[in-house]
Amino acid sequence: MQQSNAYIITFSIILTVVLGLLLSGTAEVLKPIQKKAEELDTKKQILGAVMAADEIDAMKPEEINTFYQNRISSKVVNIEGEEVEEQDGAQVTAETIDVGKNYKKAPEDRLYPVFIFQEEGNEDAVASYIFPVYGNGLWDNIWGYLALQTDMETIEGITFSHAGETPGLGARITSTDVQQRYKEKSIYDESGELVSVVMQKGEGKDYSGEPHKVDGLSGATITAEGVNRMLKSYLEHYKAYMEKNKEGSSRMASN
Amino acid sequence: MSTDTAEKEIAIKESEALLSKRRKKLMTDPLVDDNPITIQVLGICSALAVTTQMQPTLVMALSVIFVMVMANLSISLLRNKIPTRVRIIVQLAVVASLVTLVNEVLQAFAYDMYKELSVFVGLIITNCIVMGRLEAFALGNKPYDSVLDGFGSALGYSWIILTVAFFRELWGSGSLFGIPIFDGISSLFGSDFQLATNGLMVSPVGAFIILGLLIWVQRTKTGYVEH
Numbered sequence: 001m002q003q004s005n006a007y008i009i010t011f012s013i014i015l016t017v018v019l020g021l022l023l024s025g026t027a028e029v030l031k032p033i034q035k036k037a038e039e040l041d042t043k044k045q046i047l048g049a050v051m052a053a054d055e056i057d058a059m060k061p062e063e064i065n066t067f068y069q070n071r072i073s074s075k076v077v078n079i080e081g082e083e084v085e086e087q088d089g090a091q092v093t094a095e096t097i098d099v100g101k102n103y104k105k106a107p108e109d110r111l112y113p114v115f116i117f118q119e120e121g122n123e124d125a126v127a128s129y130i131f132p133v134y135g136n137g138l139w140d141n142i143w144g145y146l147a148l149q150t151d152m153e154t155i156e157g158i159t160f161s162h163a164g165e166t167p168g169l170g171a172r173i174t175s176t177d178v179q180q181r182y183k184e185k186s187i188y189d190e191s192g193e194l195v196s197v198v199m200q201k202g203e204g205k206d207y208s209g210e211p212h213k214v215d216g217l218s219g220a221t222i223t224a225e226g227v228n229r230m231l232k233s234y235l236e237h238y239k240a241y242m243e244k245n246k247e248g249s250s251r252m253a254s255n
Numbered sequence: 256m257s258t259d260t261a262e263k264e265i266a267i268k269e270s271e272a273l274l275s276k277r278r279k280k281l282m283t284d285p286l287v288d289d290n291p292i293t294i295q296v297l298g299i300c301s302a303l304a305v306t307t308q309m310q311p312t313l314v315m316a317l318s319v320i321f322v323m324v325m326a327n328l329s330i331s332l333l334r335n336k337i338p339t340r341v342r343i344i345v346q347l348a349v350v351a352s353l354v355t356l357v358n359e360v361l362q363a364f365a366y367d368m369y370k371e372l373s374v375f376v377g378l379i380i381t382n383c384i385v386m387g388r389l390e391a392f393a394l395g396n397k398p399y400d401s402v403l404d405g406f407g408s409a410l411g412y413s414w415i416i417l418t419v420a421f422f423r424e425l426w427g428s429g430s431l432f433g434i435p436i437f438d439g440i441s442s443l444f445g446s447d448f449q450l451a452t453n454g455l456m457v458s459p460v461g462a463f464i465i466l467g468l469l470i471w472v473q474r475t476k477t478g479y480v481e482h
Contacts (some may be wrong), residue, residue: 009340030363037366
């Protein structure tokens with residue numbers, strides 16, 4: 001049966017409108033729930049830098065929220081390492097800062113959130129500092145949270161996430177065994193220069209004796225390079241803050 | 256195959272049993288004899304990609320079942336209204352909407368799953384099984400039959416990917432649904448005994464091997480030969 005053009009056009013319009021309404025309707029209804037899920041996921045990523053993954057997996061969403069509230073405090077700093085409380089008349093909090101959006105600005109204009117993991121039961125004692133990092137992978141953005149011990153040199157832990165790296169290759173940055181490789185590595189060399197930690201080309205070598213190198217990702221060199229650039233650049237951006245809060249220089253900086 | 260069923264339909268009486276022999280065949284045919292993956296070799300891409308672990312595979316299987324049943328139902332309901340010249344794009348619009356719906360729901364209620372399956376849920380749109388059944392069956396058959404057909408095909412797809420995932424997770428990571436199986440077995444034999452996992456199973460190559468073996472076993476049993 002051959003339909004008239006008018007029929008085809010009318011049918012298409014009706015179909016488009018119906019499907020469009022259906023989709024935008026569900027998106028609107030589900031949005032608040034999705035937002036909550038996303039926030040929870042961010043908290044998990046932040047905590048992941050200082051806690052074992054299976055420990056976090058065992059926690060219920062409410063437990064994560066309370067744990068986060070009890071143990072993490074946060075502040076916002078600028079490139080000079082000075083604390084920022086408001087920008088353009090609006091108050092800023094670390095949780096509401098979109099690191100990805102800030103990434104598009106020049107490094108001097110960005111705001112840098114800092115998350116502070118506190119010792120249990122003592123709000124003034126810092127266990128480790130957690131810094132968000134952000135950069136480009138092979139296909140899309142990658143980001144993560146880097147936790148430094150109070151000496152501001154030794155890596156306590158790290159988590160990575162990505163938007164669209166290849167599963168099985170670049171996407172492996174999210175796996176625990178890759179992130180484990182960064183543990184206990186050091187970001188400063190002996191002369192006090194910030195060298196970051198560099199993922200090497202190729203995979204399977206043992207870098208346990210070398211404090212600034214970690215094993216690479218076979219088949220995902222560009223993602224690995226992206227990770228290296230991301231760490232290096234953000235450590236530079238946080239350098240001023242790190243210098244100021246280094247254990248020993250200005251003990252227990254205001255918290 | 257599609258034209259046969261379409262013609263036969265006219266002859267069938269109104270009072271057919273809810274699960275008559277013919278209708279059961281609609282559902283069971285795609286499970287083995289006409290399996291979308293092992294016989295028709297469709298939907299391979301996702302079968303390889305998501306099957307490293309049982310849990311995401313199960314979510315994927317459920318998503319495909321939902322999409323196929325709903326798509327077959329809606330296309331079948333509209334089958335006399337859909338203009339023939341734009342039918343492919345209409346099918347595509349319906350499938351894409353359903354898949355987006357699944358994706359949104361996952362994002363809201365199973366965020367970890369949403370992150371893990373990422374692009375593969377979206378790729379259900381391009382799963383040849385879905386469009387194939389719409390074009391070959393739903394366009395020419397009544398809604399209830401189409402639902403059964405979609406369910407059967409999706410089930411045929413599901414059991415294959417679940418089987419592949421079973422072996423890949425067991426041999427590749429030594430666990431099932433994230434529960435460590437190998438560790439449990441090893442501990443029964445004392446501390447020196449260790450069951451090794453095979454890294455090959457985690458990579459897509461492992462899926463190819465398992466899938467190939469599966470097709471081999473099945474074709475030996477059914478005697479199916481490609482013409």
